[in-house]
Amino acid sequence: MSEDKVMNRWLVVIGALVIQLCLGAIYAWSVFTPSLRAPVAEGGFGFTAAQTQWVFSVGLATFAVVMVLAGRWQAKSGPRIVALSGGILLGLGYILAKFFGTSFLGQIICIGLIGGAGIGLAYVCPIAVGMKWFPDKKGLITGLAVAGFGFGALIWIKLAGAWGHLIETMGILNVWGLYGIIFGVAVALGSIVMINPPAGWKPAGWEPPAAERTAGGGGMLPGQMLRTPQFYMLWITFIFSAMAGLMTIGIIKLFGIDALQAGGYSAVEASAIAGTAMAVFYSLANGIGRIVWGTISDWIGRKTAIALMTAIQGVMMLIFFRMGGTPALLYLGAAIVGFNFGGNFALFPTATADFFGTSHVGQNYGWMFTAYGVGGIVGPVMAGMFRDSGSWVPAFVISGILCLVATVITLALRRPRALQGV
Numbered sequence: 001m002s003e004d005k006v007m008n009r010w011l012v013v014i015g016a017l018v019i020q021l022c023l024g025a026i027y028a029w030s031v032f033t034p035s036l037r038a039p040v041a042e043g044g045f046g047f048t049a050a051q052t053q054w055v056f057s058v059g060l061a062t063f064a065v066v067m068v069l070a071g072r073w074q075a076k077s078g079p080r081i082v083a084l085s086g087g088i089l090l091g092l093g094y095i096l097a098k099f100f101g102t103s104f105l106g107q108i109i110c111i112g113l114i115g116g117a118g119i120g121l122a123y124v125c126p127i128a129v130g131m132k133w134f135p136d137k138k139g140l141i142t143g144l145a146v147a148g149f150g151f152g153a154l155i156w157i158k159l160a161g162a163w164g165h166l167i168e169t170m171g172i173l174n175v176w177g178l179y180g181i182i183f184g185v186a187v188a189l190g191s192i193v194m195i196n197p198p199a200g201w202k203p204a205g206w207e208p209p210a211a212e213r214t215a216g217g218g219g220m221l222p223g224q225m226l227r228t229p230q231f232y233m234l235w236i237t238f239i240f241s242a243m244a245g246l247m248t249i250g251i252i253k254l255f256g257i258d259a260l261q262a263g264g265y266s267a268v269e270a271s272a273i274a275g276t277a278m279a280v281f282y283s284l285a286n287g288i289g290r291i292v293w294g295t296i297s298d299w300i301g302r303k304t305a306i307a308l309m310t311a312i313q314g315v316m317m318l319i320f321f322r323m324g325g326t327p328a329l330l331y332l333g334a335a336i337v338g339f340n341f342g343g344n345f346a347l348f349p350t351a352t353a354d355f356f357g358t359s360h361v362g363q364n365y366g367w368m369f370t371a372y373g374v375g376g377i378v379g380p381v382m383a384g385m386f387r388d389s390g391s392w393v394p395a396f397v398i399s400g401i402l403c404l405v406a407t408v409i410t411l412a413l414r415r416p417r418a419l420q421g422v
Contacts, residue, residue: 024152087187143294219357
């Protein structure tokens, strides 16, 4: 079927970016944590550092688990209804948080469980749809499709803080209510173009590489994939790589404030500098990294790209805690960690397609993405617990070593025998 008789495939990219900009709100969590930790007498919530990270981690874990269900659902019913349902749930979670989010349990349920479930439903759709419309540019298009997730954090952080001053003028609860309305409407609009190409469609002049021309159309079913050692090697690599970035997202403002104050900056100065490190340097680099790493992987291969990314991240995590007391070094470290973290979301979906085939990538990546949920619990909560015990340092050292272990695992990866040479 020729390309000019179907929908312009670039509309899928626009819809994906709109959806992902909203889903990326979960990465804006650090902008709320200082207020959550402030004493109740000062208008805060009186949470510990660990409690603030539990809300974030429950959201990440729910996001990852629900993606498994989303992959199955979109395979049966199509991606549009799944993306729309995700937008409704995400918006509902934040709106409910306005009314029930004054307690730790309220935030766990509204932001963590309901909001996280909405993200999990909507997230897989643009990735799966994008790969089917762009089999000739899988790395680049996956990077573009998920770039909005990283850039979204910048928008929602800055609106809540330095640009819009929404927390200051409206209070956290009202900000959540406003965000919920925006998320629900925007994801609904983006879902309109979440449509798979017609059966047998391919870009004009493109032929699939020999490795993808299998008898079944190019891939393993989830049950087959889960019986391969390659799945678990890639899954563990994803856990270690994601854990470093998710930990940094969750704690960077609190860590930056502590480090900068220890370096002689006032509380106000430290808060502003740490906020910029997260909202500008980390968030922008996170979005850019998704596009750049996806493009690099199309040139040098997914395996080499993942090994390079995790090696750089491992080194950065081992030295980042020493950089936090100097603004320029904090900005540099935040940008590099964010850039590498963003690469996960371009590289692991396409690696899943490369190792296990494209035809069931929506379902297969749902299983692979549970690694993100594991990393999202272990990293931030571990860091919060170490901080409550007196130091951020052990969390950074552990994360750095595990990233280097991920590099070694990646270098040992080989395509499953059933898909080699076909």
